[in-house]
Amino acid sequence: MTAALALGDDALVLSHRLGEWAGHAPVLEExxxxxxxxxxxxGQARVLLSLVGDEDELAYLRExxxxxxxxxxxxxxxxxxxxxxxxxxxxxxxQQLYDRLARGDGPFAPLAAKAVKEVAYHRDHAEHWTLRxxxxxxxxxxxxxxxxxxxxxxxxxxxxxxEGCEVDWTALHDEWLxxxxxxxxxxxxxxxxxxxxxxxxxxxxxxxxxxxxFGRMLAEMQHLHRSHPGASx
Amino acid sequence: MVTPAPATPLETRLRExxxxxxxxxxxxxSLAELGVLRALRVMAPGRVEVELTPTYTGCPxxxxxxxxxxxxxxxxxxxxxxxxxxxxPPWSTDEISAEGRRKLAESGIAPxxxxxxxxxxAVDLTVRxxxxxSADTKLLSRxxxxxCKALRRCETCREPFDHFKEL
Numbered sequence: 001m002t003a004a005l006a007l008g009d010d011a012l013v014l015s016h017r018l019g020e021w022a023g024h025a026p027v028l029e030e031x032x033x034x035x036x037x038x039x040x041x042x043g044q045a046r047v048l049l050s051l052v053g054d055e056d057e058l059a060y061l062r063e064x065x066x067x068x069x070x071x072x073x074x075x076x077x078x079x080x081x082x083x084x085x086x087x088x089x090x091x092x093x094x095q096q097l098y099d100r101l102a103r104g105d106g107p108f109a110p111l112a113a114k115a116v117k118e119v120a121y122h123r124d125h126a127e128h129w130t131l132r133x134x135x136x137x138x139x140x141x142x143x144x145x146x147x148x149x150x151x152x153x154x155x156x157x158x159x160x161x162x163e164g165c166e167v168d169w170t171a172l173h174d175e176w177l178x179x180x181x182x183x184x185x186x187x188x189x190x191x192x193x194x195x196x197x198x199x200x201x202x203x204x205x206x207x208x209x210x211x212x213x214f215g216r217m218l219a220e221m222q223h224l225h226r227s228h229p230g231a232s233x
Numbered sequence: 234m235v236t237p238a239p240a241t242p243l244e245t246r247l248r249e250x251x252x253x254x255x256x257x258x259x260x261x262x263s264l265a266e267l268g269v270l271r272a273l274r275v276m277a278p279g280r281v282e283v284e285l286t287p288t289y290t291g292c293p294x295x296x297x298x299x300x301x302x303x304x305x306x307x308x309x310x311x312x313x314x315x316x317x318x319x320x321x322p323p324w325s326t327d328e329i330s331a332e333g334r335r336k337l338a339e340s341g342i343a344p345x346x347x348x349x350x351x352x353x354x355a356v357d358l359t360v361r362x363x364x365x366x367s368a369d370t371k372l373l374s375r376x377x378x379x380x381c382k383a384l385r386r387c388e389t390c391r392e393p394f395d396h397f398k399e400l
Contacts (some may be wrong), residue, residue: 126376
């Protein structure tokens, strides 16, 4: 179940990253919004990982190299604009991918049909903030630009075919780029021009190769379960 | 698709009991009014299977809904109850009954409007203030106290309120 693990890990890891905003968001409404998005993703992760095995064992007891999420979702939150850039890239991808999976008859169709409606709200949230920050003050514009630039090199990996997902990945990429371009255009921002992956990278998240911050994130996510095996509320 | 057998009188009665369980986060509406109780079947004497569907995939209320349904059926003489979660077809706010919508509004939560054909987000119909009835209300945030609600404010009476957003 390569695909269930890949999609489940994307949702789990991004959920954890968004959860890190709790207590740190710029305004109360965003505190609530980011936590709600994290909760939706956690629900999706639970369904997907349960297709593979025991959800808790998979989340808490796997080593870094066994995770199959794309590197984009493991990137640290940065400032709020950085998080919004990550949300824009990922939620646009997830919405378009799940929309395709929902129309197919594969094993993920029921979850995708349900989740795509939730993810539509995530994308809406990211697009609204991209417009506000991009077309806001000089400071907010610059921060949004920096976030988009910094994360651009992690976007190439999104369109590497995932075994078990019957999707036209080229068409998915073109649709994604068209949507991102349209949003950034309205936000008075431009699509970054740099490479879509690091030349130095020895592989990518789908192969279990992750960036340095991921290890620290996992340590925090897993330490309670590993310190107190079998503990429950 | 196999046409399900018509419900027996016992199934109808048990379904009424399970359907009357209040939603743990929105206790003014029942599971039947919310549209999340999908099926109830008597598999054998004393053995019942129930199908629930979550409003949102990550809805944390689902576990306590299942526990409450089990309890009420145990209390009415069914020793063996299995509650299954079904995702398909996906739940939508269109499944909330007219009575459920009325109760939400009465409790200060603006009920959802009809869903747009193009997806849940595109629609931006007027949402009336559940306190004063004014149509002059403003979206503050797409996300609110639970996954299923958005936060709005009434520009007439200035009260903030929750809106059960379309899904």
